[in-house]
Amino acid sequence: MTIRKVAIIGLGLLGGSIGLASKERAADIVTTGYDRDPDTRAAAKRRELVGTVCDSASEAVIDADLVILCVPVGAMESAARDFGDHLPEGAIVSDVGSSKKSVQNALARALSGHTIIPAPPVAGTEQSGPAAGFSTLFADRWCIITPPESADQNAVDALCDFWSRLGSKVEIMDADHHDLVLAVTSHIPHLIAYTIVGTASDLEDVTRSEVIKYSAGGFRDFTRIAASDPVMWRDVFLNNKSAVLEMLGRFTEDLTALQRAIRSGDGEKLHDLFSRTRAIRREVIDQGQDDSKPDFGREH
Amino acid sequence: MTIRKVAIIGLGLLGGSIGLASKERAADIVTTGYDRDPDTRAAAKRRELVGTVCDSASEAVIDADLVILCVPVGAMESAARDFGDHLPEGAIVSDVGSSKKSVQNALARALSGHTIIPAPPVAGTEQSGPAAGFSTLFADRWCIITPPESADQNAVDALCDFWSRLGSKVEIMDADHHDLVLAVTSHIPHLIAYTIVGTASDLEDVTRSEVIKYSAGGFRDFTRIAASDPVMWRDVFLNNKSAVLEMLGRFTEDLTALQRAIRSGDGEKLHDLFSRTRAIRREVIDQGQDDSKPDFGREH
Numbered sequence: 107m108t109i110r111k112v113a114i115i116g117l118g119l120l121g122g123s124i125g126l127a128s129k130e131r132a133a134d135i136v137t138t139g140y141d142r143d144p145d146t147r148a149a150a151k152r153r154e155l156v157g158t159v160c161d162s163a164s165e166a167v168i169d170a171d172l173v174i175l176c177v178p179v180g181a182m183e184s185a186a187r188d189f190g191d192h193l194p195e196g197a198i199v200s201d202v203g204s205s206k207k208s209v210q211n212a213l214a215r216a217l218s219g220h221t222i223i224p225a226p227p228v229a230g231t232e233q234s235g236p237a238a239g240f241s242t243l244f245a246d247r248w249c250i251i252t253p254p255e256s257a258d259q260n261a262v263d264a265l266c267d268f269w270s271r272l273g274s275k276v277e278i279m280d281a282d283h284h285d286l287v288l289a290v291t292s293h294i295p296h297l298i299a300y301t302i303v304g305t306a307s308d309l310e311d312v313t314r315s316e317v318i319k320y321s322a323g324g325f326r327d328f329t330r331i332a333a334s335d336p337v338m339w340r341d342v343f344l345n346n347k348s349a350v351l352e353m354l355g356r357f358t359e360d361l362t363a364l365q366r367a368i369r370s371g372d373g374e375k376l377h378d379l380f381s382r383t384r385a386i387r388r389e390v391i392d393q394g395q396d397d398s399k400p401d402f403g404r405e406h
Numbered sequence: 407m408t409i410r411k412v413a414i415i416g417l418g419l420l421g422g423s424i425g426l427a428s429k430e431r432a433a434d435i436v437t438t439g440y441d442r443d444p445d446t447r448a449a450a451k452r453r454e455l456v457g458t459v460c461d462s463a464s465e466a467v468i469d470a471d472l473v474i475l476c477v478p479v480g481a482m483e484s485a486a487r488d489f490g491d492h493l494p495e496g497a498i499v500s501d502v503g504s505s506k507k508s509v510q511n512a513l514a515r516a517l518s519g520h521t522i523i524p525a526p527p528v529a530g531t532e533q534s535g536p537a538a539g540f541s542t543l544f545a546d547r548w549c550i551i552t553p554p555e556s557a558d559q560n561a562v563d564a565l566c567d568f569w570s571r572l573g574s575k576v577e578i579m580d581a582d583h584h585d586l587v588l589a590v591t592s593h594i595p596h597l598i599a600y601t602i603v604g605t606a607s608d609l610e611d612v613t614r615s616e617v618i619k620y621s622a623g624g625f626r627d628f629t630r631i632a633a634s635d636p637v638m639w640r641d642v643f644l645n646n647k648s649a650v651l652e653m654l655g656r657f658t659e660d661l662t663a664l665q666r667a668i669r670s671g672d673g674e675k676l677h678d679l680f681s682r683t684r685a686i687r688r689e690v691i692d693q694g695q696d697d698s699k700p701d702f703g704r705e706h
Binding site: 180204228229230231232233238240242243245247248250277286287288290291292293294295296297298299300301302303304305306307308309311312314316317318319320321322323324325326327328329330331332333334336337339340341343344347350351353354356357358360361364365368369371373376377379380381382383384386387388389390393395396397400401402403404405406 | 480504528529530531532533538540542543545547548550577586587588590591592593594595596597598599600601602603604605606607608609611612614616617618619620621622623624625626627628629630631632633634636637639640641643644647650651653654656657658660661664665668669671673676677679680681682683684686687688689690693695696697700701702703704705706
């Protein structure tokens with residue numbers, strides 16, 4: 107099976123980046139796109155995020171070999187119903203949502219009998235909307251394909267091939283494990299960033315102005331993640347509840363242990379942990395998952 | 407009072423950057439430096455971090471108008487005793503440590519009768535040692551001067567002037583308040599980054615390899631901070647215990663409230679917080695405390 111036409115539903119950061127990456131790296135593939143928001147459709151036309159911006163989802167999916175849903179995970183089912191009656195037989199339906207089990211269930215309800223293979227890329231920035239996408243967002247980042255057991259291998263292969271062409275590395279994983287892995291590498295980091303930024307801005311003894319001024323002490327790093335799209339992240343937490351709560355429990359246990367070490371003056375325990383975590387940073391850089399320049403390469 | 411000669415004790419990231427910034431922006435000031443580690447002294451000579459790298463602290467402080475201690479806060483008292491008998495009368499002793507109350511006490515014990523005015527810059531990177539410093543580290547960052555009540559105003563003014571010449575903005579604050587502000591903007595962010603990186607690398611259900619591969623989901627940001635110097639940070643937590651524990655209590659309360667919101671499916675509460683935190687990011691950027699480029703300007 108060969109993917110010749112891709113329909114992108116939702117033209118924000120991820121949808122727009124898929125369109126731009128396709129144009130740059132897989133120019134033989136025809137792309138269409140749709141977004142419920144007319145302003146987003148207009149911006150998508152101006153930026154030429156896809157070959158054709160359509161005025162309805164059902165128009166966008168005509169003749170599509172692959173339809174990719176790029177909307178918040180809580181909006182997947184409704185977005186799928188928009189085009190369900192017009193979906194070509196044999197088309198693959200995929201999505202980029204960050205919680206897989208709930209989305210697989212939602213799409214199976216909306217698109218019964220169709221081929222559904224989620225494929226969330228592990229990539230993004232704190233920005234959102236049609237102005238945010240860029241063609242190299244997926245380069246050297248992983249895309250995790252989570253096919254259901256019944257999935258047709260040819261369809262899985264075609265989807266892997268598509269993401270490889272966009273510059274991604276591809277991995278196959280089951281949906282449950284995906285949700286646990288992403289809870290740790292993405293959802294809990296976002297949750298604690300949102301929390302500390304909220305905590306810092308609500309203090310009485312330290313003003314908001316002081317928090318901003320002295321944010322270069324470390325806090326500013328957290329403000330970037332905590333600037334991520336509120337709707338997308340609300341939906342992730344509501345839809346990956348059990349994995350998030352499990353991982354949050356582990357984090358809280360470890361934080362409590364460190365709190366006790368600080369209270370009791372146990373410098374050895376602190377030093378041991380702080381030395382171990384340094385090695386993880388080296389591995390992240392060695393494996394090409396972050397910039398080796400100090401301070402993320404920020405300009406000084 | 408005019409500062410003509412500065413002695414820098416400890417030639418790591420901060421000490422080295424002070425030396426390089428002085429050379430570039432205040433070339434009329436003579437600089438000397440010392441570090442207990444002979445390898446660091448040799449590296450400092452090669453990089454010319456200061457005008458003269460001395461073989462003892464007491465040699466470095468000869469004729470100094472200003473001595474700046476740039477060692478971990480737990481090592482301040484001992485480093486001060488190294489040169490205390492040779493300190494010129496009237497010289498200002500300052501330090502860059504991130505917990506002020508404990509350091510003020512330690513230096514007062516070691517250098518009784520001398521003028522002690524701490525001045526911690528809110529600047530740094532995750533790297534440490536004599537190779538890490540650079541001349542623009544302090545540009546547009548704040549330096550917080552925490553003079554004791556008895557401090558001579560001429561000495562305070564001279565120190566403010568010195569840090570302004572290095573490119574810093576300068577603020578006067580009392581030591582207790584400094585410790586509370588930095589607990590929020592620096593110490594707690596580091597503690598939770600160290601914690602989540604430790605938690606993620608100790609799981610049974612998710613492998614270390616998976617954590618590294620999929621770190622671009624947000625986790626990798628935390629690995630940068632968690633790669634910071636282990637000895638420096640151990641000492642900060644042991645020496646700013648009460649402010650850290652107080653702020654940690656606030657953070658934990660807020661995290662527990664979010665955990666409850668996730669468990670009960672309270673999407674409105676999540677969305678409210680996630681929208682508020684976005685505004686803080688904008689303020690951090692508007693006030694020049696971070697890069698406006700998405701993803702810290704990382705290369706994609």
